[in-house]
Amino acid sequence: MKSPTLVKFQPLIAALQAVPLTDNLPEELTGCYISDLLSDVLAHAEPGMIWLTIQTHRNVVSVAATKDVAVVLFTCGRTPHAEIIAEAEEEGIALLTTSLTTYEAAGKLWVAGLRGESGHE
Numbered sequence: 001m002k003s004p005t006l007v008k009f010q011p012l013i014a015a016l017q018a019v020p021l022t023d024n025l026p027e028e029l030t031g032c033y034i035s036d037l038l039s040d041v042l043a044h045a046e047p048g049m050i051w052l053t054i055q056t057h058r059n060v061v062s063v064a065a066t067k068d069v070a071v072v073l074f075t076c077g078r079t080p081h082a083e084i085i086a087e088a089e090e091e092g093i094a095l096l097t098t099s100l101t102t103y104e105a106a107g108k109l110w111v112a113g114l115r116g117e118s119g120h121e
Contacts, residue, residue, distance in 0.1 A: 006030060007114045009050075009071070013096070015108045018073060021085050021095040026070040032114050034106055038063050045069055050109070052102050056080040058087065065091040075102040 006028040013020065030048035035041050036055050045051055047068035053060060056078050064072050071094040074080065079097045080088075088095045098105055 005113065005115060007112060012050075012109065012112055012114070015112060016073065016096070016098050016105055017100055018096040018098045021079065021097060022089050022093070024089060024092055025094045029070055029114060032106070032109050033069075034102060041069075042067065050114070052105055052109075054078050054102065056084065058084055060084075061088045061091055061093055064088070064093045070094060071096060073098060073105060075100060075105050 009026050009029050028048070029050050031046060032052065033041060033045040033049050034052040036053050038059055041051060041063050045067045048070045050071040050073055051064060051069045052073050052075055054074065054076050056074055060072055060080070061084060072088070074095070074097045077097065077099045080095065085095055100108070
C-alpha cells in the first residue's frame with residue numbers, strides 16, 4: 001500500500017464552493033472516498049479522508065467516526081438536520097455541504113491533487 005499524499009484542506013473549501021457546517025475542520029486530507037453505500041465506506045474508506053455522499057442521516061456520522069474519516073461533504077445541496085450536525089461536532093467529524101454534484105466535487109478534488117485510497121482510485 002502506497003503512502004497517501006497529504007493535501008491541505010483549507011484551499012479546497014473555496015474550490016468545492018463548500019459551506020462548513022461544523023467548526024472542527026482538519027488541516028490536511030489523506031484521500032477521498034465516494035459512496036452512498038455505508039457498507040462500502042466501512043469496507044474501504046481510510047482515516048483522514050474526505051467522504052462525498054448525498055446521504056444525510058445519522059448513520060453517516062457513525063460510519064465516519066468508525067472509520068476516522070476527517071470530513072463528510074454532502075453534495076447536491078444536501079444538508080443534515082441540526083442534531084446530526086451537533087453529533088458530528090461531538091465525534092470530531094467535520095461536515096460541509098456544497099451545491100456541486102458529486103461528480104463536479106470529485107473533479108475539483110482530483111485537480112487539487114487528492115486521490116482515492118490505494119487500489120480504489
